[in-house]
Amino acid sequence: MxxxxxxxxxxxxxxxxxxxxxxxxxxxxxxxxxxxxxxxxxxxxxxxxxxxxxxxxxxxxxxxxxxxxxxxxxxxxxxxxxxxxxPCADVHKIATAHLANVRKKLSDLAKLETILAETVAQCSNGATPDCPVLDVLDAGRQS
CATH class of the missing domain: 1.10.1660.10 (Multidrug-efflux Transporter Regulator; Chain: A; Domain 2)
Known part of the structure; x- marks a missing residue:
């Protein structure tokens, strides 16, 4: 309508x-x-x-x-x-804080990518009973 x-x-x-x-x-x-x-x-x-x-x-x-x-x-x-x-100055403050948060997330994602890439590279596609991916995800898991 x-x-x-x-x-x-x-x-x-x-x-x-x-x-x-x-x-x-x-x-x-x-x-x-x-x-x-x-x-x-x-x-x-x-x-x-x-x-x-x-x-x-x-x-x-x-x-x-x-x-x-x-x-x-x-x-x-x-x-x-x-x-x-x-007013641009006021918007600038909000956008600057948001940019800092985005950059922090990008940094965290880059670290995550490195950890996951290393862990997946250790994976043997099921050839062994231990799974490095699960080991990383389950900090309380007993080896």
Whole structure:
């Protein structure tokens, strides 16, 4: 259900918004409950209707989530003005902290890759009863 009102504003149903954004309907409702997405107006029959602003905010949230920002980081970005342009210095602080977290995860993943590669290389494809992969995963395992 997509209609254009006399003011030119687009009225989009929650199902249509979900299809357009790729965000599950329950997730949209969740974002409303936690006040990340404004509560939309309702029709006389009680159906939620969304417009371009809500569609843009939802796209902003989705893209931010895709880039690994936490809900609290996204909430802070939205509070600063979100997609309408927040002060760059404030956004810089949030993005810098997020970048540090991403770099830490990359470092941890590189270490994990090394450990897994070494462990898998020790694996004998079932030729022996002991499994080096299980030994690494089960620190309490008795040898």
């Amino acid at each position: 997509r209609t254009i009102t006399s003011s030119g504003a687009e009225n989009i149903s929650i199902g249509e918004l979900s299809k357009l954004s790729g965000v599950n309907i329950e997730t949209i409702r969740y974002y409303e409950r936690i006040k990340m997405l404004p509560t939309p107006p309702r029709t006389a029959s009680g159906r939620r209707v969304y417009g371009p602003a809500e569609k843009r905010i939802l796209a902003f949230i989705r893209r931010s989530r895709d880039l690994g920002f936490t809900l609290e980081e996204i909430r802070a970005l939205l509070a600063l003005g979100g997609p309408e342009r927040a």
